[in-house]
Amino acid sequence: MVPNVGGLSYQKSFYRKALRLSSIAGRRYAFPSLPEGASLFRPTYFVLRRGVFCVEVCRLSLIFVVVLLFFTLAALIFNVLSAEKVFLLAAGLLLISGVLPAELALSGFSNVGVFTIAALYVVVGALRESGATQLLRRLLVGQPRSQAHAINRILPVTTVLSAFVNNTPVVAMFTGLVQSLSKRYSIRLSSILIPISYASILGGLCTLIGTSTNLVVDGLIKAQGLAGFTLFELAYLGVPIALVGLLYLKFIAPLLLPNRESAIEQFEHVREYMVELLIQPNSELVRRSIQDAGLRNLPGLFLVEIVRERQVLSAVRPRTVLEQGDRLIFAGSPESVLELRNIHGLVLADDQRFKLQGNRSDRRLFEAVLSPSNHMIGKTIKESRFRHRYSAVVLSVSRHGQRLSGKLGDLCLQAGDTLLVEAQKGFLLRYRNSGDFLLVSKLAGTDNTDERKATIALAIFVGMILLSSFSLLSIFESVTVAAGAMLLSGCISFEDAGKSINYNVLLVIACAFALGAAVSHVGLASHISDLLINSVNTPFAALVAVYLVTVLLTELMTNNAAAIIMLPIALSIAQVFGVHYQPFAMAVMVSASASFMTPTGYQTNLMVMGPGGYHFSDYFKVGAPLSIIVGLMALMLIPVIWPL
Numbered sequence: 092m093v094p095n096v097g098g099l100s101y102q103k104s105f106y107r108k109a110l111r112l113s114s115i116a117g118r119r120y121a122f123p124s125l126p127e128g129a130s131l132f133r134p135t136y137f138v139l140r141r142g143v144f145c146v147e148v149c150r151l152s153l154i155f156v157v158v159l160l161f162f163t164l165a166a167l168i169f170n171v172l173s174a175e176k177v178f179l180l181a182a183g184l185l186l187i188s189g190v191l192p193a194e195l196a197l198s199g200f201s202n203v204g205v206f207t208i209a210a211l212y213v214v215v216g217a218l219r220e221s222g223a224t225q226l227l228r229r230l231l232v233g234q235p236r237s238q239a240h241a242i243n244r245i246l247p248v249t250t251v252l253s254a255f256v257n258n259t260p261v262v263a264m265f266t267g268l269v270q271s272l273s274k275r276y277s278i279r280l281s282s283i284l285i286p287i288s289y290a291s292i293l294g295g296l297c298t299l300i301g302t303s304t305n306l307v308v309d310g311l312i313k314a315q316g317l318a319g320f321t322l323f324e325l326a327y328l329g330v331p332i333a334l335v336g337l338l339y340l341k342f343i344a345p346l347l348l349p350n351r352e353s354a355i356e357q358f359e360h361v362r363e364y365m366v367e368l369l370i371q372p373n374s375e376l377v378r379r380s381i382q383d384a385g386l387r388n389l390p391g392l393f394l395v396e397i398v399r400e401r402q403v404l405s406a407v408r409p410r411t412v413l414e415q416g417d418r419l420i421f422a423g424s425p426e427s428v429l430e431l432r433n434i435h436g437l438v439l440a441d442d443q444r445f446k447l448q449g450n451r452s453d454r455r456l457f458e459a460v461l462s463p464s465n466h467m468i469g470k471t472i473k474e475s476r477f478r479h480r481y482s483a484v485v486l487s488v489s490r491h492g493q494r495l496s497g498k499l500g501d502l503c504l505q506a507g508d509t510l511l512v513e514a515q516k517g518f519l520l521r522y523r524n525s526g527d528f529l530l531v532s533k534l535a536g537t538d539n540t541d542e543r544k545a546t547i548a549l550a551i552f553v554g555m556i557l558l559s560s561f562s563l564l565s566i567f568e569s570v571t572v573a574a575g576a577m578l579l580s581g582c583i584s585f586e587d588a589g590k591s592i593n594y595n596v597l598l599v600i601a602c603a604f605a606l607g608a609a610v611s612h613v614g615l616a617s618h619i620s621d622l623l624i625n626s627v628n629t630p631f632a633a634l635v636a637v638y639l640v641t642v643l644l645t646e647l648m649t650n651n652a653a654a655i656i657m658l659p660i661a662l663s664i665a666q667v668f669g670v671h672y673q674p675f676a677m678a679v680m681v682s683a684s685a686s687f688m689t690p691t692g693y694q695t696n697l698m699v700m701g702p703g704g705y706h707f708s709d710y711f712k713v714g715a716p717l718s719i720i721v722g723l724m725a726l727m728l729i730p731v732i733w734p735l
Contacts, residue, residue, distance in 0.1 A: 152190045152613040159184060160606065160656070167648045170506070173464045174649055175595045178602035185605050191612060199604025204310020207567045208303045208600070209592055210574040215257045216591025217577035218552060220584075221544040224264050227252065232268070238278045241269060245283070246290045246340055250333050253294030254301045255556060259529075259593075262291050262695040266702055267532045281349050284703035285713055286340040288695040293336040293721075295684055297329035298322055299566060300559075304650050306566075307600055308680045311607070311658050317672060322559045322566060327732045328677065332724050339717055347713045349705070366431065366487050366511075367439070367499060370417045374436020382409040385434075386419070392431070395420045439486065456486075456513055459522070460530040460701045463506040463691070464595045473500035481522065483514030491706050507690060509701030520587075526595040529698040548582040596651075603652040611659035620663040630668045630735045634678055635726055637661045641682035642718065646692045654683035673733040678725065685721045687714030 159181055166177045186196040199205060218224050231248045235241035245265050252261045265287050273280055295301035299309060299322050309319040370376050376384045386394055387409050397404040397411070398418035404411065413419075421431065431437060461467065467475035478484050488495045488502055489509045495502055507529075512518070523531040555573035558564045564572065577583050583591070610616050627633050637657065644653035661675035686692030688711050690700045696710060 153615055153618070155188065155190055156185075156606075156609045156613050156615055159609075163606070164644075164647060170463070170468065173468070173595070174652075175464060175598040175602070178599050178606070178652065182602040182605035185609050191605060191609055195608040195612060196605045198314070198608055199601030202307075202310045202314065202601070202604060203567050204306045204308075205597055205601055205604075207300075207306050207310070207570050209597055210567075210570040211257065211300060211303075211306075212592040213574040213583065213588045214552065214555065214570060214577060215260055216588060217548050217574075217583035218256065219260050219264075219591075220587050221548040221582040222542070223545040223548040223552070223582075224252075224256070224260060226542070226545040226549070228264055228268065232265075235272060235278070238282060241272070241278055242283060242286065242341060242345075245269070246286055246337055249287055249290040250294035250297075250337060253291040254297040254329075255552070258291040258295055258302065258693075258695050259698070261294075262288055262698055263523075263530050263532070266530060266699060270532065270702065279350065281703050281705065282345060284699035285348060285696075285705065285709065286344055288693070288699050289340055289344075289687055289714070289717060290337065291695050292684060292687065292693060293329075293333040296681060297326050297333055299325055300570070301325070301329070302650075302684050303596065303600065304654050304684045305680055307651050308654050308658055308676060308683075309566075311604075311655065312672070312676055315662065320673075321562070322556075325677075325680075328681065328725065328728050331728065332681075332721055335720060335724060336717060339720060343716070344713050347716075349709055366421045368419045368421065368431060368437045369439070370413055370415060370419065371436045371438060372415050374415070376413045376434070376436055377415050378412060380410050380412050381407060384413060389421075389431075392421050439484070455515070455518070455533060456511065457483075457518055458530070458532050458702070459510045459512050459528045460698055461504060461506055461508045461510065462527055462529045462694075463697070465504075465506070465527040467504045468506055469503065471501050471503055475504070481512075481514065481518070483512045483518055486511040486513055489701065491700070491704060493704070507697050507700040521590075525590070526593050529694065530702070544580075544582050547580050548577060551576045551580065551582070599649055600651045600655070603649075603655040606652070607655035607659055610656055611663070616659040616663040619660050620667055623664060624667055630665075630670045630674075631730060633664050633668065634674060634729065634735070637664065637675055638678045638682045638722060638726060641679050642685065642722065645683045645686045646689045650683045650686055650693060654679050657683070668735075670735045671733065674729050674735050677729050677733055681725045681729075682722070685718060685725075687718045687721075689714075 163177055163181050166172055167174060171177070172180070182196055182199075185191045186193060228248075232244045235244055245268075249261055249265055266284060269278060269280060269283055269287070272278055292302075295305070299305050299320055305320075305325065313319045376386075381387050381394065394407055397407055397413075398420065399414065399416070419437070466480075467477065472485050472488075485499065487499065488504070488511070490505065490507070519531055519533055522528055525531075551573050554576075555569045558569040558572070559566050563569075574588075578585060578588060623633050623636050627636060637660070641653055641657045644657065647653075657679050658676065661679050662672050665672040665675045684693075686696070690696045690705070690707060690710050699705070
């Protein structure tokens, strides 16, 4: 009997071909009746009897999902499209192909975990907008006066805060703090920013709300009708891992971190920029030498070359006479650009020259780190229409702590690039919560803190933790109540609450649910689990395999997507072995979050790449040992805390 799992139109076509094949063999064979009402890609089996031909068209849907997973992974690795577009396209293909029914393909948009993450974004946004995070930073960290002092104070506080607050604002806050102190106290940014990112990841392992990955996995488990995890249940595993990880970051990581562009070097800043300026006809610099014009010894700036019509003057001499229309190429620190703006007759030479409304006194200099989801990735500045989109102008670009040469408008941008931007003072408020940028910071000055609102926001946040801890409300309910209280108390406006939500992340998570559902629905999870079970003999060995595969996936794609895809496989393995699901769920949860070896594996890693002047290899050099340490501890402790 043929099961009712094949596509009707496809079966008819196949039957005709099979009959022709049987006729060629000189025989006719009887075929079972066609099933009614099948969808195109469901598993289909055909067997031509008597052993002459044995044709098996097996699990077209499974093959389709495997191919789709492969292309999804390839698109993410090679940055063909932004992550949200890749996963949205994958979910759409699963829906229109008939592999998944609509209720499964769209299940992520109704998952409690996704809504919990959205509400948590509002809570964290309120903590930031009210000044509560700044108040906590001031109370817990103070003003570190040396590199060792900064490491000793910032890393533990980062870990603790990241256990309860989204990692991104915590890392952004301490990155800005260290940047402001680097020049004054000779703190090398390259020695501390990666540890800050890693400390935030370690903190996220300690509670259920520490990372969105934890909430996603918990939501998937509950959707299966299984019991989830409590708020602090993860602490039994996360706290020991975090303590050992902090010791590694303090004593071993400094030996592996790069020593690039320290604060005591020439430019007194970790980033160098290329700035191109044009001498106007009415400029006081015309017919004056470099020396006489005062361009020889500008603090933190170096005149690299002069472009005069089609001629390039390199190694410019002090006595070189400036002419109208000369393009002056300077290299230097962001702060030193301010000196150039004060020279009469010098304007930005790029085609994007500042044309915005408003007085120059209303304009500020900002640094903005491009996120992978920014529309400008893969485009030149000119093609991206940056000025029109953001009402700001790009002065210069740095990548991995090194200045980019060439004409500014023709530079092709990449994720993690740090832009020096001139804009009106409202730019920070508008775009620091935008998914377009991982980090937006003002070069000088700090925001004022409203002590009253900060105190109210902290009280609401503590109340949220207590309600969840004592099981008075579920995590979703407590977070939702806290978000509402933040809005009603004025700690955050409705407009800022909307801006604080990272819709790109939510879209990735919701669409990734479709891939996870497909892995289970077409039987791929069962196939992989069978493969693993045939390769290993014990549940512990299977646990190790699940952990390692998830680590690999999370370094190649987003951590949430890796967890969503791997969890059905992990649950299937637990079911086959007849053991409890919690150890396998916990292995997926930890391994998906423990992304230390690449800058793209975790958002905070990419945030600090530009400001710290890091290369891709730096993450592997520092992160691989930490990933091994976390993996060994997790695999040793998980079976003890949650027995197999």
